[in-house]
Amino acid sequence: MKTFHLTTQSRDEMVDITSQIETWIRETGVTNGVAIVSSLHTTAGITVNENADPDVKRDMIMRLDEVYPWHHENDRHMEGNTAAHLKTSTVGHAQTLIISEGRLVLGTWQGVYFCEFDGPRTNRKFVVKLLTD
Numbered sequence: 001m002k003t004f005h006l007t008t009q010s011r012d013e014m015v016d017i018t019s020q021i022e023t024w025i026r027e028t029g030v031t032n033g034v035a036i037v038s039s040l041h042t043t044a045g046i047t048v049n050e051n052a053d054p055d056v057k058r059d060m061i062m063r064l065d066e067v068y069p070w071h072h073e074n075d076r077h078m079e080g081n082t083a084a085h086l087k088t089s090t091v092g093h094a095q096t097l098i099i100s101e102g103r104l105v106l107g108t109w110q111g112v113y114f115c116e117f118d119g120p121r122t123n124r125k126f127v128v129k130l131l132t133d
Contacts (some may be wrong), residue, residue: 001127001128002127003040003125003126004017004021004024005124005125006114007120007121007122008114008120008121008124009032010120011070011117011119011120012064012065012116012117012119013049013059013061013094013111013115013120014114014115014126015113015114016049016111016112016113017025017112017113017126018104018111018112018120019095019114020034021037021097021104021112021128022103022104024044025099025102025103025104025122026102027049027067030099030102030132031100032132033098033132034097034098034099034130035096035098035128035129035131035132036094036128037094037096037097037126038126038128038129038131039094039114039126040125040126041093041095041123042064042088043081043085043117043118044114044115044117044118044124045087045090045092045093045117046092046094046095046113046114046118047092047113047115048085048110048111048112049111050109050110050111050115051113053054057113065086067086067090069083069089069115070083081117081118082132083117084117084118088115097112099130104118112125115129
């Protein structure tokens, strides 16, 4: 298992982590199996989505903001980041991905994203665990 670190720049941000994961898979020499990618935060998730058009990320964040507005008069959570927790629960904290011939099996337009919902933050973490054939 490997722990990855990153710094986010915005309150809501989708960071493409595909190349980091694939580079590490190549370094391990694993050719076939499964990669489990998991965020170590309650306000940041992991998703797979389009990596060709940056407007997809913008639109996803905008729509999540519509569903889960940052300020809601009835929220009781002391930190004031209930929206971030809800977004993370909706997106999910982890993804399971197939590895074949040393690469992630992704569609033409797919990438793996670390989804920040309570940034900007330093030292955000996600882990990747490889299960091999």
